[in-house]
Amino acid sequence: MSTKTELTSIGLMSGTSLDGIDVALLRTDGVTVEHLGPTFFEPYTPPQTMRLRTLLEMAQQEGRNLMGSPVVSAVEQDFTRAHARAVQALLEQEALKPSAIDVVGFHGQTILHRPAERWTWQIGDGGLLARELGITVVNDFRSADVAAGGQGAPLVPLYHQALLRTLDPPDDDWPIAILNIGGVANVTYIGRDGTVAACDTGPGNALINDWLQRNTGALLDAGGKVAASGKVHEDRVRRAMQREYFLRSYPKSLDRNDFFLDMLDGLSLEDGAATVTALTVASVAASRDILPATPGRWLVCGGGRKNPVIMEGLQRTLQVPVDPVESVGWRGDFLEAEAFAFLAVRSMKGMPLSTPTTTGVPEPMTGGKLFALG
Numbered sequence: 181m182s183t184k185t186e187l188t189s190i191g192l193m194s195g196t197s198l199d200g201i202d203v204a205l206l207r208t209d210g211v212t213v214e215h216l217g218p219t220f221f222e223p224y225t226p227p228q229t230m231r232l233r234t235l236l237e238m239a240q241q242e243g244r245n246l247m248g249s250p251v252v253s254a255v256e257q258d259f260t261r262a263h264a265r266a267v268q269a270l271l272e273q274e275a276l277k278p279s280a281i282d283v284v285g286f287h288g289q290t291i292l293h294r295p296a297e298r299w300t301w302q303i304g305d306g307g308l309l310a311r312e313l314g315i316t317v318v319n320d321f322r323s324a325d326v327a328a329g330g331q332g333a334p335l336v337p338l339y340h341q342a343l344l345r346t347l348d349p350p351d352d353d354w355p356i357a358i359l360n361i362g363g364v365a366n367v368t369y370i371g372r373d374g375t376v377a378a379c380d381t382g383p384g385n386a387l388i389n390d391w392l393q394r395n396t397g398a399l400l401d402a403g404g405k406v407a408a409s410g411k412v413h414e415d416r417v418r419r420a421m422q423r424e425y426f427l428r429s430y431p432k433s434l435d436r437n438d439f440f441l442d443m444l445d446g447l448s449l450e451d452g453a454a455t456v457t458a459l460t461v462a463s464v465a466a467s468r469d470i471l472p473a474t475p476g477r478w479l480v481c482g483g484g485r486k487n488p489v490i491m492e493g494l495q496r497t498l499q500v501p502v503d504p505v506e507s508v509g510w511r512g513d514f515l516e517a518e519a520f521a522f523l524a525v526r527s528m529k530g531m532p533l534s535t536p537t538t539t540g541v542p543e544p545m546t547g548g549k550l551f552a553l554g
């Protein structure tokens with residue numbers, strides 16, 4: 181337990197898109213966000229992305245047996261050192277010393293996520309990171325939640341709730357949905373009465389990236405240009421949307437590999453991109469229908485907000501204002517990293533990271549593993 185009320189924390193996020201490491205500094209007492217500090221992004225080099233991608237593929241084949249293998253520890257060491265360098269880069273950029281930072285929240289990379297088996301696996305060596313940086317580290321944010329029967333995801337909702345308290349949204353906006361379009365997309369619903377509900381909605385950018393990668397070698401569909409030049413095969417979107425997952429009530433979460441590109445078999449590059457992008461939009465629309473009430477406004481963060489085909493599709497389908505979170509002064513590329521900075525502080529204070537309506541955990545649950553110095 182920490183005695184200081186307000187702590188300075190750095191959050192680190194490496195999402196399922198495998199694009200790089202997001203770094204964000206903030207000050208918080210674990211309830212209120214006192215100050216949003218500087219941010220930094222360290223993109224992965226193509227070989228780094230490929231190594232993570234290969235590990236994810238191996239994990240699909242081998243499941244938990246892969247844990248403890250030398251391949252994993254080699255990738256994990258490199259991955260952890262890359263995170264250390266990213267933190268150091270932020271500190272240098274801001275002329276800060278490690279002693280100015282109370283804690284680093286280290287999400288790690290999700291390799292497998294199997295809440296039904298009460299198990300989830302993120303790589304990232306907390307002890308090594310703490311030693312490299314000379315700063316206390318919290319990692320392994322999801323295990324306690326899944327062990328208790330929760331989904332282990334999404335964990336960002338309590339941060340979204342804290343951030344929203346800093347705004348005074350007009351009447352028409354409520355309830356508010358905060359949509360994060362990362363590799364997988366997730367939504368947080370916040371009612372005016374304080375109701376919070378959350379779930380993973382479906383694929384975000386990961387399938388789009390995979391399709392582009394497979395067919396062109398590109399890492400993403402920049403500006404949605406490829407999707408915009410193709411035709412959506414609605415029948416395929418409809419078929420993909422028949423999955424039981426989309427009808428199930430919240431809370432619920434997905435593994436990056438719960439969706440496959442086989443829905444696009446035989447399509448051209450452009451039509452495939454258009455169709456898989458339409459699936460992202462359709463799955464967000466399906467999530468709206470299971471939320472406690474229809475949101476009056478959607479605030480969008482994550483890389484998907486930079487894809488105009490997704491944003492226009494959402495606007496057309498949801499028929500209420502859909503805006504990037506920048507419209508309310510937040511930083512759409514760093515909300516998740518900020519969330520893990522926030523959650524690291526909550527973890528140090530023994531406060532809940534998840535609740536029955538965010539992950540389905542039976543009771544509000546704390547979590548995270550602490551690597552204190554010396």
Ligand SMILES: Nc1ncnc2c1ncn2[C@@H]1O[C@H](COP(=O)(O)OP(=O)(O)O)[C@@H](O)[C@H]1O
Binds near residue numbers: 194402404481
């Ligand atoms: N300009 C852009 N045009 C289209 N897609 C983009 C753009 N910028 C980012 N993206 C998408 O967003 C992804 C990164 O999103 P991010 O929120 O970092 O996801 P994650 O949390 O899974 O890492 C990229 O891999 C890409 O698919």
Ligand SMILES: [Mg+2]
Binds near residue numbers: 195198202
């Ligand atoms: Mg990312």
